[in-house]
Structures are given as C-alpha cells and as structure tokens.
Amino acid sequence: MVSVSRSIRVDAPAEAVFDYVDEPENHVELTPSLVDVSNVEPLENGGKRLEYTYKMAGVDLTGTLETPTYEPNERIVFEMDGDLTGTLTWTFEATDGGTEVAYAAEYDLPGGVLARVAEPFAVRYNERELRTTLENLRDRLELDAGDEDGDGE
Structure with a gap:
C-alpha cells in the first residue's frame, strides 16, 4: 500500500x-498528472461520483472516484476504484484568516510483485504530486484573492 500525505496553509477562507477543491474539474488544473475527469454526478450526501484518468510513469490509470464522506468546509474523502484502489482525503481547518489544508492518498498499486518493486518510486512520485497539487491550490486561491476585480492584474 502506498501512503503519502502533506499539508499547506492557504491565505483564503x-x-x-473547500468550494474550489469540491469542483472535480479544478483538479485537472491543480494535479500535474491528472489528465481528465468526466461523467461527474452529484450524490445525495452532497459529494460527487466521477471518472478519472491519471498518468503515472507514462501509463494511463483510469477509474472512478466517489465521496462517501462529505463534510462541507471540513472534509472530503474520495474512494478510488479501477486501476488504483484506495482513498484520497482532503481536510480543511480555518486558521487566522486562512486555511490549513491537508491531503492524504492511500492506495494499492496493481500488479502483485511488480507493485512491490514500483512502490518506492510511486511513493516519491506521489509525494511530489501532493506537494505540487497543494502549492498549485495555494497559488491559485491566493492569486485570485489578490485579483479582486478578476482582470488578472
């Protein structure tokens, strides 16, 4: 099982x-290796179900994400099914006019013995992905907050 987590402070409420992360289409912009999200459907609990394509080491991995846990402004848990199985957990904690955002990924690699050989690479790869994703989130939201008239300046 691959398990990685990271957190970052974002100077935004x-x-x-939460609203930005709650839009699956925004994840394609945030997550470098996320190629596509499609067929987004709302769930009764407020969460979503969607299909995704993620590229790891040049290989397209596809599957579905569904949110069994959805706590507005606090937590979103995605269950992954498909080429990767596991969970992605986002948590949001208001702090001094900003937000502490934590992102954790825990999943199994396909392929038995090959997965065990690839696991150290996958951990390093996904630690970098999480860091970049959170930095992109921070940069995007802080840039938007500084551009109140929306003109990009």
Whole structure:
C-alpha cells in the first residue's frame, strides 16, 4: 500500500478553499498528472461520483472516484476504484484568516510483485504530486484573492 500525505496553509477562507477543491474539474488544473475527469454526478450526501484518468510513469490509470464522506468546509474523502484502489482525503481547518489544508492518498498499486518493486518510486512520485497539487491550490486561491476585480492584474 502506498501512503503519502502533506499539508499547506492557504491565505483564503476555508469555505473558498473547500468550494474550489469540491469542483472535480479544478483538479485537472491543480494535479500535474491528472489528465481528465468526466461523467461527474452529484450524490445525495452532497459529494460527487466521477471518472478519472491519471498518468503515472507514462501509463494511463483510469477509474472512478466517489465521496462517501462529505463534510462541507471540513472534509472530503474520495474512494478510488479501477486501476488504483484506495482513498484520497482532503481536510480543511480555518486558521487566522486562512486555511490549513491537508491531503492524504492511500492506495494499492496493481500488479502483485511488480507493485512491490514500483512502490518506492510511486511513493516519491506521489509525494511530489501532493506537494505540487497543494502549492498549485495555494497559488491559485491566493492569486485570485489578490485579483479582486478578476482582470488578472
């Protein structure tokens, strides 16, 4: 099992950060190796179900994500099924006019023995992915907050 986690402070209200992360289409912009999200469907609990394509080491991995746990402005848990199985957990904690955002990924690699050989690479790869994803989130939301008229300046 691959398990990675990271957190970052974002100078934006928890509601704004949560709302941004809650839109699956935004993840393609945030996550470098996420190629596509499609067929997004709302769930009764407020969460979503969607299909994704993620590229790891040049290989397209596809599957579905579904949110069994959805706590507005606090937590979103995605269950992954498909080429990768596991969970992605986002948590949001309001702090001093900003938000502490934590992102954790825990999943199994396909392939038995090959997966065990690839696991150290996958951990390093996904640690870098999480760091970049959170930095992109911070940069995007802080840039938007500094551009109140929306003109990009």
